[in-house]
Amino acid sequence: MSQLIRRRMASEYLYLADTSRAPFGTKSVEEVKNIALDCIRFLRGKGADVVISACNTAQAALIALNAQPRENFFGILDFDLPAGLRKVGVVATEATVRSGVYLDKMRRIGVEVFQRPCQELVAAIESCAQDEEIERIVGGAVRSMREIGVDAIILGCTHFPLARHVFENLSGGISVLDPAELLAKKLERFLPKNETAEARVKFYVSSNAESFSKKLQRYDVPLPYTVEEFSWGEIAG
Structure with a gap:
């Protein structure tokens, strides 16, 4: 996301951190695929026009099981x-x-x-x-x-x-x-530039919003942002 922001692409960023189910690197391919598809559906439900998977592990699982979306989707491996x-x-x-x-x-x-x-x-x-x-x-x-x-x-x-x-x-x-830097360069051909100062970020986290917010403070997000915690159980219910 930071690479997209540097290039002033898009006006609103929706960032999903599935903190309740991380880390993904030690899970099975099937588990990771299902988590990735949940995240994609969540972001589309929030109105995302384009979904970018910033997780190598997630995209690897989608590719391995032939489950990667064909439209308005890019992954970190597409650089x-x-x-x-x-x-x-x-x-x-x-x-x-x-x-x-x-x-x-x-x-x-x-x-x-x-x-x-x-x-x-x-x-x-x-x-x-x-x-x-x-x-x-x-x-x-x-x-x-x-x-x-x-x-x-x-x-x-x-x-x-x-x-x-x-x-x-x-x-x-x-x-x-x-790869994020390389992918952002490639996406300049697909995503519009935002020439105004209205860009902002909405972070969604599935657990530990307070801890996540402290990490954001450490990494100095360059845009106004909000952090909202949700539960997968509530969504499924």
Whole structure:
């Protein structure tokens, strides 16, 4: 979302954080697919014109089970890779690595890929771990990428860009790519720009709105926003 905001696309953003059922990276493909479809229906019910899945794990499950919507839907995996890369490394959740979606994507464009599951980093970022802990986890992943000589490291989980500076500091000059940034560039062809100052964000969370709000304060959301908590049980009822 932050990448879309930087490019002034859309006037209102609806952001769903399914905090009651996270993390998704250790769940089965079927479970994640059902969660993803619930989230898509929720956002469409709130009036979203276009739905963008910001979760690699969720889109991987939709692709694996042939359940991805065909209209007005984009996923984080729909980005275009910069030209000239021959071998890339992907750090992602266990579920994304198991799905093989990056293997398929890179194979189609003739790029070799090395995958590294980094589930531990998700929990560390969620818990606002100390810098030393983040550096320990990232260091192990980056060392393996440097050893096999990748041209770029893809942050295959939307938590990981929050630690992008750590990846870059430890990468030894290897390019670090954020799929969200690459996807936002691609979406400039599809989404209108907002030239006014009326843009805003509505955050919906399925649990722990207070904790979520504190995290937002830490990351300094650049637009006016509200946070609303809901229950899946109430919706189903």
